[in-house]
Amino acid sequence: MPDFDYDLFVIGAGSGGVRAARMAAALGVKVAVAEDLYLGGTCVNVGCVPKKLYVYGSHFSEDFHDAAGYGWDVRGSTFDWATLRDNKKTEIERLNGIYKNLLVNSSAEIINGRASIAGPHTVLINERQVSAERILVATGSWPFIPAFDGSEYVLNSNQIFDLPELPKRLIVVGGGYIAVEFAGIFNGLGADTRLLYRRDLFLRGFDQDVRKFVAEEVTKKGVTLSFNTDVSRIEKLESGELKVYLNTGEITVADIVLYATGRQANTDGLGLEEAGVIKQKNGAIEVNEHFRTNVPSIYALGDVIGRIQLTPVALAEGMNLVRHLYQDESTVLDYNTIPTAVFCQPSIGTVGLTEEQARKQYASVDIYLSNFKPMKHTLSGNQERCLMKMIVDRETDKVLGVHMVGSEAGEIIQGIAVAMKAGATKTVFDQTIGIHPTSAEEFVTMREPVSPKNT
16 A cells, blocks of 8 residues: 555644544544635634624623613713723633644644645645645635725625724625625624625525625614615725715715625635536536545535535534545435524524425425514513514424524524424424423414414
């Protein structure tokens, strides 16, 4: 057999790459992990973790307002951006250290540097070549900003976390979950926030009732939503402010323009083309059900393959790959019924099919829908409402999709995802005793499908 420097060389130390490296190394596989930016990838450094910390921080302004209805006087509270920003940095550094220790303790070798593929079994790293029996590409994705006059003045979602000062006026461009989340964050922190989206309604791909409901709730909280609106060009003024020209003819001024217009596979400079690895039209690496590219020794997983760009999915892919390569398991990862959350305000939790998807796939479906003011807000004076929706196949009674907009939606939907993965029917939900008083109990007390959508 050929003598390789490594059994497995992983390019990218994000969630998927680290999980695969750790698991393989624990099995006695000789593993190296190359990373040129930061341990933990997007999620830990410029994604889910800092974003969720900022969501927590931004929600206190509303919590202080709501407290008055419960007898608390918290007038005079102030917010210091630098404290939140720097405490976030400290937490990220702690997590970076944890990722490093996990790799070191698993006996995987960490190499700091930008790696590229020089052949089916060859990696170029820090001006030296090393050989590997298998190469795993787990380099994630990178924010995409379209080219236009003045695009050099905007920030992407990687850059927004460490601003020297909190902007007074912020424009967010985009209609995906990242755009909606950041609009809620900066609105909650006190910035005058406006979200622009070039189509008629944001959150494309989510259930239509959810999309409409979130638009109403986000507007109530003070975010200005401008649909069918896009940026034509931007000028930077001597004051540092940005003069923004819109396709509607409007001209406005902002301190910061954040572009959250999608992410693309991070494959530039990896040598994939030279190695003959096939990529999709969108730049994502093409792999089979076991994450192998068309080059038998080269694998890829996580955001870079463009399937479902979620951290838990990348983790599952990493584990699945290691079991396939080194434990002789041939199980194919199931991408159905993957729950997800959007940490906008109020938050979204969803699992399974949307109503639109279900009606295309099934002959008849029943829709259960509840829209109510949570108990907490009967005293707080807050006008926030909660939406819960369940989609059921009428023929089999199987629950096809569950959607929620409201406080802790992600926490609630996680449990429901387990039930759906187990094949729960509507009857099972109906026979389950609720926890009272909670919002979550609504999912086991919705008895009658709504009309006229029950056909």
